Amino acid sequence: MKAVGVIVEYNPFHNGHKYHLDETKRKTNPDCTIAVMSGNFLQRGEPALVSKWARTKMALEAGIDIVIELPYAFATQKAENFANGAISLLSALHCEEVCFGSENGSIDDFQSTVEFMKSNQHSYDHTARQYLKEGYSYPKAASLAYSSLTNHDTYVDLSKPNNILGYHYVKAIHDQNSSLKAETIMRTSAGYHDETFSHESIASATSIRKTLFSAKKNIEEIQNYLPVSTSKWLSAYFEEYQLFHRWEDYFTLLKYKLLTSTPSELATIYEAEEGIENRLLTYISESTSFKDFMEKIKTKRYTWTRLQRLCVHILTNTTKEQLKKINENPVATYIRLLGMSQKGQSFLNYVKKDVELPILSKATGFSDDLFTLDQKAAQTYVAIFPEPLRTQLLRQEYAKPPIRFNEEQQEYL
Secondary structure, three states, rough: EEEEEEEEEOOOOOHHHHHHHHHHHHHOOOOEEEEEEEEOOOOOOOOOOOOOHOOOHHHHHHHOOEEEEEOOOOOOOOOHHHHHHHHHHHHOOOOEEEEEEOOOOHHHHHHHHHHHHHHHHHHHHOOOOOOHHHOOOHHHHHHHHHHHOOOOOOOOOOHHHHHHHHHHHHHHHHOOOOEEEEEEEEEEOOOOOOEEEOOOOOOOOOHHHHHHHOOOOOHHHHHOOOHHHHHHHHHHHHHHHHHOOOOHHHHHHHHHHHHHHOHHHOOOOOOOOEEEEHHHHHOOOOOOOHHHHHHHHOOOOOOOOHHHHHHHHHHHHHHHHHHHHHHOOOOOEEEEEOOOOOOOOHHHHHHHHHHOOOOOOOOOOOHHHHHHHHHHHHHHHOOOOOOOOHHHHHHHOOOOOOOEOOOOOOOOO
């Protein structure tokens, strides 16, 4: 059986994701489609809009066959670490191909760019360090260094967010000596950061979340941009919990954590560099919302995304020491299975004897460095709920078996 992988957040699953999934299947003709999906917190340092279980159902009903979780240690890091973790999971499951969306659309360009960067790594690193010394953020310094070295149509524009991820997926395949074959599909219509609805059926997840976070929280307003299954599970989640997760819900927790921490304690947190902990402590006491706080602490050097990730690591108490070992060898050590179709179950039965990593159908009784961080992320994600709901949701996190979906009957087993 042939499997193709996609690396996703589905926050939430929308028509652009459906287009990517359909084109992936058309281009690769797989027997099984596997989604590596971020769990409770995401790469931009944000809580997921709804739980990973709700997003798993959106994915299964849209045509994904297996959903596995990208561990927190990879899901909330820069593109290189994010990509390494995801690629290692797909390789461990014996996927033949991975297909990603990009602004470029040509896999040959990505391959050429990876080769070019390997040949020019020393010059690139030196130039990037010079831009960092001038006060630029790391992403901006990296982009400027890359632009100064390349002037050729066959290289990828690494100022574009999906191109950056795609480049790191291809690089991770090379670095891990993986047998995965990479494919890409050009993104259509809405850009990654678009906040408006400029296309009749495809909108960015950013614009969709902006509507859901508005005072009305009107799902009907965005239904044209979502598969029916996404609208259904968004409505069900809001009806049950009366919220969509966003940073403002966690601000009280963050403020408490900061106000009861010393600079030396904060300095041990991952991504707390160059004395940024002092800036956080200077402004937290006078900040009345997360947005207010972020606007006060953001600078040219510290991007909004990097600061959000730092705030997530403060909430979860994720330290530099904890991630140092993981980042030295950024590959997955287990496979957390969230959901599967009948076709997905057949694929797992087909490959499981050759899969070297443990496949976790439940989270009880398992422990390692990666999983410890996942547990803390789960505890943090549900901390905004009152008791006894909070304890019930945590119990679900550890004891809930994978969601099983009958794709022919469109029903859950």
